[in-house]
Amino acid sequence: MGQYGKQTIDELDIQAVLQTLTSSNLTQGEQVPLFESAICQYTKANYAVATSSATAALHISCLALGLSKSDIGWTVPLTFAASANAIRYCGADVDFVDIEMSTGCISVTKLAEKLKRANESNTLPKLLIVVHYAGISCDMNSIFELCRQYNVKIIEDASHAIGAKYKNKPVGNCQYSDICVFSFHPVKIITTGEGGMITTNSQSLAQQARLLACHGISKPSTNTQPSWFYEQHELGYNYRMSDIHAALGNSQLNKLDEFVSVRNQMATLYQKAFAELPIETLTVPHDCYSAWHIFVVRLTDSAKLNREDLYKTLVDSNIGCQVHYIPVHTHPYYQNLGFKWGDCPNAEKFYQHCLTIPLYPSMDNQQKIIEKLTSIL
Numbered sequence: 001m002g003q004y005g006k007q008t009i010d011e012l013d014i015q016a017v018l019q020t021l022t023s024s025n026l027t028q029g030e031q032v033p034l035f036e037s038a039i040c041q042y043t044k045a046n047y048a049v050a051t052s053s054a055t056a057a058l059h060i061s062c063l064a065l066g067l068s069k070s071d072i073g074w075t076v077p078l079t080f081a082a083s084a085n086a087i088r089y090c091g092a093d094v095d096f097v098d099i100e101m102s103t104g105c106i107s108v109t110k111l112a113e114k115l116k117r118a119n120e121s122n123t124l125p126k127l128l129i130v131v132h133y134a135g136i137s138c139d140m141n142s143i144f145e146l147c148r149q150y151n152v153k154i155i156e157d158a159s160h161a162i163g164a165k166y167k168n169k170p171v172g173n174c175q176y177s178d179i180c181v182f183s184f185h186p187v188k189i190i191t192t193g194e195g196g197m198i199t200t201n202s203q204s205l206a207q208q209a210r211l212l213a214c215h216g217i218s219k220p221s222t223n224t225q226p227s228w229f230y231e232q233h234e235l236g237y238n239y240r241m242s243d244i245h246a247a248l249g250n251s252q253l254n255k256l257d258e259f260v261s262v263r264n265q266m267a268t269l270y271q272k273a274f275a276e277l278p279i280e281t282l283t284v285p286h287d288c289y290s291a292w293h294i295f296v297v298r299l300t301d302s303a304k305l306n307r308e309d310l311y312k313t314l315v316d317s318n319i320g321c322q323v324h325y326i327p328v329h330t331h332p333y334y335q336n337l338g339f340k341w342g343d344c345p346n347a348e349k350f351y352q353h354c355l356t357i358p359l360y361p362s363m364d365n366q367q368k369i370i371e372k373l374t375s376i377l
């Protein structure tokens with residue numbers, strides 16, 4: 001079956017992994033610190049902490065910001081479940097802010113209203129996790145101003161958005177957030193197999209995240225102890241990235257700008273080809289450069305067929321498609337917590353009409369996909 005997204009691996013990637021495999025350190029060697037500093041250099045953030053996945057990174061980001069049982073964390077419904085699950089891992093309550101239809105990102109208007117109400121009822125969240133949907137940065141400047149008024153911390157779930165820009169600066173520089181998180185799952189823009197990364201400008205948050213990703217164990221900074229000595233300070237996790245994964249990441253990072261550039265060219269081609277069809281595509285705001293992790297089409301009311309029919313027709317022609325996303329609050333787990341259909345009307349409407357069609361640098365059937373869609377619609 002076709003795929004909607006896929007990694008691009010070349011000979012240099014393979015050589016990088018092989019070299020690490022035959023080196024003395026498969027984990028806790030030099031590749032992870034190299035990858036972290038390369039990410040700092042790329043994003044211009046002061047600190048980076050590599051993790052075993054973005055999910056792990058989101059979890060320890062919430063913990064590092066002090067999220068616990070008596071707290072509330074907010075995120076958006078149009079995302080992968082992990083954005084909300086990270087809040088639940090800390091025992092905190094979760095709530096959802098609806099999205100903007102044109103970008104799929106958090107609605108700043110809805111956020112402002114919800115913060116005002118929460119302030120009045122004394123139910124403000126400790127933190128907000130925003131998601132740069134499909135690779136488009138949220139309106140971070142406005143979000144930052146709003147959250148600062150109410151003392152709400154900000155985590156950017158940039159799983160879709162490495163290589164993207166906001167106001168001409170790289171997503172991940174944390175100018176408008178406390179922490180940013182990237183994913184290196186193979187379907188994302190660059191891959192380490194499995195893997196994630198935290199970026200931040202706060203030394204204390206970086207230290208806390210690093211501690212939590214490594215069992216809560218650290219070596220004392222004084223040298224009065226023997227070299228075998230270590231201490232556990234917190235109940236941490238084993239969320240480290242291995243050097244095999246980081247070696248692939250280092251090699252992939254060299255190609256990031258090229259991948260994102262090709263994704264932009266392909267997205268532009270799709271947008272031009274679909275201009276006359278009864279579908280809507282995402283609008284990239286003028287101050288954003290999208291990483292185009294996914295290409296999402298939404299059927300309008302004048303379309304002859306519904307999303308299910310479109311999905312079936314495309315998959316029957318071996319064109320891989322997916323739906324991003326089933327609104328998180330409608331999953332049985334979240335319904336059991338009291339959420340229901342109707343809570344986030346925009347995300348629900350978006351979901352009912354959306355379909356992700358293939359977009360990745362190594363695909364060779366874009367023209368065929370365009371022709372197929374044009375003939376069906």
Ligand SMILES: *Cc1c(COP(=O)(O)O)cnc(C)c1O
Pocket residue numbers: 053054055056079080082083131157159160182183184185194195196
């Ligand atoms: C992929 C993804 C995640 C999880 O990433 P992993 O690295 O697979 O844990 C989290 N949030 C969003 C928005 C994602 O797309």
